[in-house]
Amino acid sequence: QKEVEQNSGPLSVPEGAIASLNCTYSDRVSQSFFWYRQYSGKSPELIMSIYSNGDKEDGRFTAQLNKASQYVSLLIRDSQPSDSATYLCAVKSNNDMRFGAGTRLTVKP
């Protein structure tokens, strides 16, 4: 069974703070890792992808991957109220991408 685990939250941070979202996965042969944002009632929207161990930065977002620990994280710097959403971790092996249950983030003005 290919499991992707996330803290369901809710995670609440003040505006301007760093939000830290975590994810672990069970399938050791997983090859690529993604973070999606999902607003209530909407479809998932891709915000970050990472394939190699280490950090990958894109604007206010930094994804971190540690394959030995089977751990992926997403940092959101200078959090804005518009970042309030559910963040989905997704793990892909071959043609099969599985999602975690998501972490609900609330950024308070």
Add this chain to the structure above:
Amino acid sequence: EPEVTQTPSHQVTQMGQEVILRCVPISNHLYFYWYRQILGQKVEFLVSFYNNEISEKSEIFDDQFSVERPDGSNFTLKIRSTKLEDSAMYFCASSRGNINYGYTFGSGTRLTVV
């Protein structure tokens, strides 16, 4: 920006009926997927499709479900003999490549079985 288009946005059907959910993937994408999300729950993988055949399917995707690419643009999910528990949001997605490519999702079809 290219989009994945899904129709209808909302479908209500009676238990036991068959439904067909339609999707038009992004035109230069080669891989196609269906996911579902029951209200308040996680996004669940159903099936992936490449080169006119199923490449992966989950334990959810049983004989009740089938997929088809009837022409060069549409990608459909058929659900036979619908049950109350099939009520969910169904998302179509497509990607340009296999391993290191994320998916672009459509806006979804909300299926309500009554």
